Amino acid sequence: MVDRPKKPSALSATPAPAPQAQVNISHSNSRVSAVLPSGESVEILLYGATITSWKDKAGEEKLWLSEKAVMDGSKAVRGGIPLVFPVFGTAPSHEATSKLPQHGFARTSTWEFLGKSTSESSETKDGGDSSVKLDFGLSSAELSEASKKAWPYSFGLIYSVTLGKDSLTTSMVVRNEGGEAWEFQALMHSYLRVADISVVSVAGLESSTYVDKVTNPISTNTSPAEPVTITGKTDRVYTPTGGPSTAVTVSEGSKKKFAITRDNLNEVVVWNPWVDAKSMADFAPAEGYRNMICVEAGAVKGWQKLEAGETWEGGQIISY
Numbered sequence: 001m002v003d004r005p006k007k008p009s010a011l012s013a014t015p016a017p018a019p020q021a022q023v024n025i026s027h028s029n030s031r032v033s034a035v036l037p038s039g040e041s042v043e044i045l046l047y048g049a050t051i052t053s054w055k056d057k058a059g060e061e062k063l064w065l066s067e068k069a070v071m072d073g074s075k076a077v078r079g080g081i082p083l084v085f086p087v088f089g090t091a092p093s094h095e096a097t098s099k100l101p102q103h104g105f106a107r108t109s110t111w112e113f114l115g116k117s118t119s120e121s122s123e124t125k126d127g128g129d130s131s132v133k134l135d136f137g138l139s140s141a142e143l144s145e146a147s148k149k150a151w152p153y154s155f156g157l158i159y160s161v162t163l164g165k166d167s168l169t170t171s172m173v174v175r176n177e178g179g180e181a182w183e184f185q186a187l188m189h190s191y192l193r194v195a196d197i198s199v200v201s202v203a204g205l206e207s208s209t210y211v212d213k214v215t216n217p218i219s220t221n222t223s224p225a226e227p228v229t230i231t232g233k234t235d236r237v238y239t240p241t242g243g244p245s246t247a248v249t250v251s252e253g254s255k256k257k258f259a260i261t262r263d264n265l266n267e268v269v270v271w272n273p274w275v276d277a278k279s280m281a282d283f284a285p286a287e288g289y290r291n292m293i294c295v296e297a298g299a300v301k302g303w304q305k306l307e308a309g310e311t312w313e314g315g316q317i318i319s320y
């Protein structure tokens, strides 16, 4: 047998494609979920573009969601991260917005999934994704007749949810698509999951002005120099002295659980219903108030005004 001088060498193995983020859209078109190659995940209901789950790579849930949250699109979701727009609470004395229900219509409208993107700068060493951005849209044309009637302005909203390795970024772009100016408020109503509210403290709100919605009448105060602790029903709108770039951190005992940094969102609402949760039909278990704290980044003091064609943007990064 003649030995071939030039044996063909084995074909070098084709490199396996770098792991990509998996984005799934449910069959009923009602929710979108994304999982990073490293295991972190997020789930968003198109109803309200409500984030209903955010898990770290070990599968540990970061958000609190009521066991009785209504998920069929007939009521705002109790838990996760609902969006508040164009009014925070109700505004009976703000003529243009006075007919809207509590927290507006963004959380009770069905949004459109606009698609995903990943940025090259966020690639891992092996070329896989270390973050994925999911975009959702809502415009005046898609509103229910009742909402259109209550707030007859032309707008376009883009809400982006970026899942990273140890963070979740939510940002909103608001555009005035009409020919007249209008005003709005916006807020990201994050329900953060904690193990035991009695040892939770929130730093970054020290020596700041806050509106206390629990006192009767509502009062304006200055917070002490210590972090905020929760020992009863709490509903406060803080304007942190350090401005939006100062992080607000949530700790349990000595362990830092979350850090929230804000962009263009000057206020931070801290809410825990405490035992009042027992009288809320969609709040379960009744003792669940011990396992959650709402730390809500928003632009809710006064109004943001957009002239025809103008755009506003605001957002938050929650990291752990």
Ligand SMILES: O=P(O)(O)OC[C@H]1O[C@H](O)[C@H](O)[C@@H](O)[C@@H]1O
Pocket: 076, 089, 102, 103, 213, 235, 236, 269, 270, 271, 294, 296
């Ligand atoms: O029951 P909801 O309409 O979802 O509102 C829940 C809470 O949202 C915010 O945190 C407000 O500051 C509270 O006053 C309100 O109770």
